[in-house]
Amino acid sequence: MAAGKKKEAGFEETLQSLEKIVDRLESGELGLEESIKLFEEGVALADSAGKKLDEAEKKVTLLLKDKDGKLTQTPFDPEPEED
Secondary structure, three states: OOOOOOOOOOHHHHHHHHHHHHHHHHHOOOOHHHHHHHHHHHHHHHHHHHHHHHHHHHHOEEEEEOOOOOEEEEEOOOOOOOO
16 A cells, blocks of 8 residues: 555445444534534445445346356346346
8 A cells, every 4th residue: 555545444344434423423422513523424434335335236246047058247136026
């Protein structure tokens, strides 16, 4: 890692940080200024986590065998099929 560059946190780390912020905000022990600062940080983390989920969804594909036995890639469809 190059000096001055910060490694982007993974989804799990982002979610853990967000949970810690929520716990601190819910404690009721913070002043207004600190609460606002943490809230802003939480909004940014939630946005980051949402983007990571969107990226992951785009990358997910299902490998399916066609009628000839060949594997094909099909985009992931989060909606269940109706019978």
